[in-house]
Amino acid sequence: MSAIAFPVPDPTILARREQIIEGLSRLVAPAALITAEDERRPYETDALTAYRRLPLAVVLPSTTQEVAAVLKFCGEQGVPVVPRGAGTSLAGGAIPQEDAVVIGVSKMNRILAIDYANRVAKVQAGVTNLAVTGEVSAEGFFYAPDPSSQLACSIGGNIGMNSGGAHCLKYGVTTNNVLGVTLVMLDGSVVEIGGAHLDAPGLDLLGLIVGSEGQLGIVTEATVRILRSAEGARPVLFGFPTSEQAGEAVAAIIGAGIIPVAMEFMDKPAIEICEAFAHAGYPMDVEALLIIEVEGSDAEMDAQLARIVAIAREHGVKTVKESKSAMEAAAIWKGRKSAFGATGRIADYICMDGTIPTGQLPHVLRRMDEIVKGYGLRVANVFHAGDGNLHPLILYNCNDPVEAQKAEDAGMDILKLCVEVGGCLTGEHGVGIEKRDLMTFQFNPEDLAQQMRVRAVFDQAWLLNPAKVFPLEGRVAA
Amino acid sequence: MTLHIPTTEAQACAIVKSVIGSGTPLSLAGGNTRAGLGRTTQTQSTLSSAGLSGITIYEPAEMVIGARAGTPLALVQATLAERGQMLPFEPMDHRALLGTEGEPTIGAVAAGNISGPRRINAGAARDSLIGIRLVNGRGEAIKSGGRVMKNVTGLDLVKLVAGSHGTLGFLTEVIFRVLPAPERVVTLVWRGLSDETAVGLLSAALGSPFEPFAAAHLPEGIGADQARTLLRLENFSDSIDYRSRELIELLRLHGTPEMLEGAASGELWHDVRDARVFAGTEEAVWRLSVAPTDGPRATAAIAARLPGARWFYDWGGGLVWLAVPAGDDAAAGAIRAALKPLGGHATLVRAPAAIRAAVPVFEPLAEPLMRVTAGIKQSFDPAGIFEPGRMYAGI
Numbered sequence: 119m120s121a122i123a124f125p126v127p128d129p130t131i132l133a134r135r136e137q138i139i140e141g142l143s144r145l146v147a148p149a150a151l152i153t154a155e156d157e158r159r160p161y162e163t164d165a166l167t168a169y170r171r172l173p174l175a176v177v178l179p180s181t182t183q184e185v186a187a188v189l190k191f192c193g194e195q196g197v198p199v200v201p202r203g204a205g206t207s208l209a210g211g212a213i214p215q216e217d218a219v220v221i222g223v224s225k226m227n228r229i230l231a232i233d234y235a236n237r238v239a240k241v242q243a244g245v246t247n248l249a250v251t252g253e254v255s256a257e258g259f260f261y262a263p264d265p266s267s268q269l270a271c272s273i274g275g276n277i278g279m280n281s282g283g284a285h286c287l288k289y290g291v292t293t294n295n296v297l298g299v300t301l302v303m304l305d306g307s308v309v310e311i312g313g314a315h316l317d318a319p320g321l322d323l324l325g326l327i328v329g330s331e332g333q334l335g336i337v338t339e340a341t342v343r344i345l346r347s348a349e350g351a352r353p354v355l356f357g358f359p360t361s362e363q364a365g366e367a368v369a370a371i372i373g374a375g376i377i378p379v380a381m382e383f384m385d386k387p388a389i390e391i392c393e394a395f396a397h398a399g400y401p402m403d404v405e406a407l408l409i410i411e412v413e414g415s416d417a418e419m420d421a422q423l424a425r426i427v428a429i430a431r432e433h434g435v436k437t438v439k440e441s442k443s444a445m446e447a448a449a450i451w452k453g454r455k456s457a458f459g460a461t462g463r464i465a466d467y468i469c470m471d472g473t474i475p476t477g478q479l480p481h482v483l484r485r486m487d488e489i490v491k492g493y494g495l496r497v498a499n500v501f502h503a504g505d506g507n508l509h510p511l512i513l514y515n516c517n518d519p520v521e522a523q524k525a526e527d528a529g530m531d532i533l534k535l536c537v538e539v540g541g542c543l544t545g546e547h548g549v550g551i552e553k554r555d556l557m558t559f560q561f562n563p564e565d566l567a568q569q570m571r572v573r574a575v576f577d578q579a580w581l582l583n584p585a586k587v588f589p590l591e592g593r594v595a596a
Numbered sequence: 597m598t599l600h601i602p603t604t605e606a607q608a609c610a611i612v613k614s615v616i617g618s619g620t621p622l623s624l625a626g627g628n629t630r631a632g633l634g635r636t637t638q639t640q641s642t643l644s645s646a647g648l649s650g651i652t653i654y655e656p657a658e659m660v661i662g663a664r665a666g667t668p669l670a671l672v673q674a675t676l677a678e679r680g681q682m683l684p685f686e687p688m689d690h691r692a693l694l695g696t697e698g699e700p701t702i703g704a705v706a707a708g709n710i711s712g713p714r715r716i717n718a719g720a721a722r723d724s725l726i727g728i729r730l731v732n733g734r735g736e737a738i739k740s741g742g743r744v745m746k747n748v749t750g751l752d753l754v755k756l757v758a759g760s761h762g763t764l765g766f767l768t769e770v771i772f773r774v775l776p777a778p779e780r781v782v783t784l785v786w787r788g789l790s791d792e793t794a795v796g797l798l799s800a801a802l803g804s805p806f807e808p809f810a811a812a813h814l815p816e817g818i819g820a821d822q823a824r825t826l827l828r829l830e831n832f833s834d835s836i837d838y839r840s841r842e843l844i845e846l847l848r849l850h851g852t853p854e855m856l857e858g859a860a861s862g863e864l865w866h867d868v869r870d871a872r873v874f875a876g877t878e879e880a881v882w883r884l885s886v887a888p889t890d891g892p893r894a895t896a897a898i899a900a901r902l903p904g905a906r907w908f909y910d911w912g913g914g915l916v917w918l919a920v921p922a923g924d925d926a927a928a929g930a931i932r933a934a935l936k937p938l939g940g941h942a943t944l945v946r947a948p949a950a951i952r953a954a955v956p957v958f959e960p961l962a963e964p965l966m967r968v969t970a971g972i973k974q975s976f977d978p979a980g981i982f983e984p985g986r987m988y989a990g991i
Contacts, residue, residue: 233887234803235796235799235803235888235889236799236887236888236889236914237802237803238887258805259803279748280748280752282746282748286746290719290723291746291748293723293752293755294719294723303964305964307964309962309964309965310962311965313887313939313940314887314890314939315885315886315887315890315914315939315940315941316715316716316720316885316911316914316915317709317720317885318941319885319941319943319958319959319961320958320959320961320965320969320987320988321756321759321760321764321969321972321987322709322722322755322756322758322759322760323756323965323968323969324755325722325752325754325755325756325758326751326752326753326755326756328752328755329748329751329752330751330752333751346802346803346804346805347805348805349805368657369657369658370657372656372657372658372659372776373656373657374776375680375776375777375778375779376776377775377776414835415838417834417838418834418835418838421832421834421835422832473744473745473746473747474744475655475658475660475743475744476657476658477655477657477658502746505744505745505746506658506744506745506746507746540742540743540744541742541744542742542744542747542749543749544747544748544749545744545746545747545748546746546748547748548748549748549749549750553749557749557750560749560750561739561749561750564736564737564738565738565739565740565750566750568732568736568738568753568975568976569740569750569751569753571975571976572751572753572756572972572975572976573751574975575968575971575972575974575975576968587750587751
């Protein structure tokens with residue numbers, strides 16, 4: 119399957135490979151430079167494993183200065199650069215190309231400072247998302263964005279993709295939780311943007327860099343907000359006879375002025391897959407499941423849940439199951455957060471990531487089912503219900519090239535549907551290569567040209583992660 | 597002086613295209629209540645959003661509202677209030693401080709990234725702004741973001757435009773995420789604390805599980821004889837009872853606070869939000885953005901250089917409102933020198949036009965960032981027609 123095109127590798131760069139490696143070897147320690155084919159192999163893809171390209175070389179710097187030296191060298195040599203965090207991108211954001219140098223930040227994995235009084239942590243880009251929370255949880259704090267890959271994914275990658283998670287309904291996504299970055303630009307200059315204060319001066323370059331998918335520079339350090347955890351948290355399962363009723367209950371809860379920390383939706387196929395994996399006690403006799411998490415003291419959670427349960431009953435809820443212990447609560451989340459892994463046990467799948475206006479949910483669920491059935495495939499849906507971020511998992515057999523193509527086509531049809539109903543192509547995974555060629559469905563040529571002119575301010579020659587985000591045709595300079 | 601008042605986005609595009617040819621720079625205007633923000637600029641023409649008014653989308657269950665840029669902020673807020681919702685970031689009203697009249701618009705809130713006390717907990721205007729339409733300096737109507745709150749499709753031009761003060765384009769429509777308004781609001785007031793002790797109290801509260809939504813300190817002589825330290829709780833009524841009790845217990849070292857509700861609480865926060873204690877004076881007014889615990893250090897360093905300076909703190913100490921004698925340069929050099937060892941930065945909010953033409957109103961940036969800023973301006977507005985020099989000289 120190779121529906122998504124990569125640029126043709128530049129033969130003049132491939133021909134200079136030995137010289138380029140020699141140049142890199144003068145900039146970083148020997149252990150930081152990976153050139154042997156079998157050692158480059160782990161870097162040929164990310165979590166979009168259907169696509170692979172072996173990079174020219176891989177560099178794993180330990181300092182911002184090393185990143186700066188390597189970037190400057192690549193810029194001067196006209197060699198494409200693919201930044202890499204932990205390589206967990208579902209959109210192919212870290213997939214390299216044959217004429218590119220991968221710069222991975224995995225060795226820059228130190229937490230530099232924690233400041234509880236100002237509620238910030240300064241970390242290197244290779245620190246994993248969960249490690250930040252791990253470092254501060256003993257003091258009762260946490261780092262809010264919680265993508266499902268949080269055990270493995272890096273803060274640098276989270277910044278690149280503006281990652282979200284199940285709890286962003288209340289706490290926001292990465293862009294709302296980063297206060298500053300150290301950015302290395304293509305010419306090797308190192309700039310500090312923002313810091314422990316709340317607003318950076320001038321244009322909001324921080325807001326631009328978060329979610330820019332490694333196309334504007336490489337972030338080596340970040341100052342992130344840490345928040346005090348609530349006194350307690352309790353996920354509760356609500357099983358509904360129909361998806362429509364579950365959707366209406368979500369709308370009614372928000373309408374009643376309640377913002378739970380998380381509201382996660384699963385359809386019947388997803389419930390079955392996750393329950394078989396996690397044994398979380400999910401109800402099996404319902405068509406739709408909501409995991410709603412509330413926070414606060416015990417009395418506060420009781421009060422909030424009483425309101426939510428009353429609303430759910432008005433919308434025909436069939437099962438309400440509270441977690442009675444920390445273990446039960448963990449099992450409920452384990453089921454949801456391992457949805458992708460659990461699905462992987464029964465079939466290959468493509469995980470989509472569109473966002474829709476939540477009012478369109480019943481229509482979109484119906485149409486998605488028709489689309490996927492039209493290709494003769496199955497779909498399981500997990501979904502951040504409060505904010506409309508869909509994750510349909512399209513099941514297929516990757517050893518069957520025809521089926522694989524159908525799965526990809528079905529996914530593209532679903533994303534177009536998301537745009538048609540007023541939503542967008544990607545809510546938290548990013549565009550990468552996966553959705554690159556659909557950008558013209560969401561944006562008109564002027565919209566895209568404006569984005570590309572901004573991009574070119576940082577990288578006139580399109581060397582930084584060049585095959586991503588923008589369609590290969592029609593690229594513009596500053 | 598020419599005043600352009602387009603009533604459609606297409607007209608705005610046509611006006612901009614015609615101006616590109618003549619090379620006349622444009623001021624961008626909403627309700628003119630914040631016209632004095634930024635550096636003093638020289639323009640012969642104004643492009644106004646006054647003809648672009650009205651709510652374009654409001655879906656309470658999806659927590660999203662959109663409006664044309666010239667829509668009065670008050671109309672947006674009233675529309676939300678009817679359904680028990682609100683803008684999350686409590687935008688400041690600049691009229692009292694700047695001595696302006698007119699009707700603040702929702703577009704200017706986006707263009708200026710105008711936030712208030714709630715910013716410490718719920719983020720700035722830029723955090724809630726999810727979609728924009730604007731006319732760039734080529735006369736093209738472009739969009740970024742949209743009406744859904746989770747959206748990472750392409751570069752986030754929404755954030756870039758938020759706070760760009762009209763230098764990148766003429767906003768025609770803005771879309772914000774909204775939140776339910778709280779059932780009940782109370783303010784706890786401690787009296788007589790020093791700046792340092794007060795900021796310590798605010799940090800302890802903000803680092804507690806009891807979620808203050810606003811945290812400010814008004815030193816002695818700012819609006820009252822005695823210093824006042826303020827924490828605001830917003831929640832369901834039962835939670836307010838519980839959380840205020842817990843907070844008072846946590847902070848018992850500082851004595852028992854007074855508890856305000858209703859108008860008394862609301863007025864106090866309007867004073868803080870709008871810096872009303874500095875209204876009507878001749879002083880120059882600055883906004884310092886620092887790490888919250890550096891707030892008292894910054895003011896001590898400034899007071900040592902500038903006797904007569906007055907200040908108060910919002911955002912738990914992280915936002916310092918500072919009033920100094922205007923003099924020739926609004927004490928820009930002394931203030932920025934005092935901040936240098938701490939990090940953070942200073943923005944001149946109110947000063948006579950001559951001073952705002954002479955001193956950098958926004959903190960000067962490191963050279964690579966200044967180059968990027970100039971490049972971004974060029975990418976939106978190659979002819980340099982929108983608010984030239986409003987943020988930085990020559991950009």
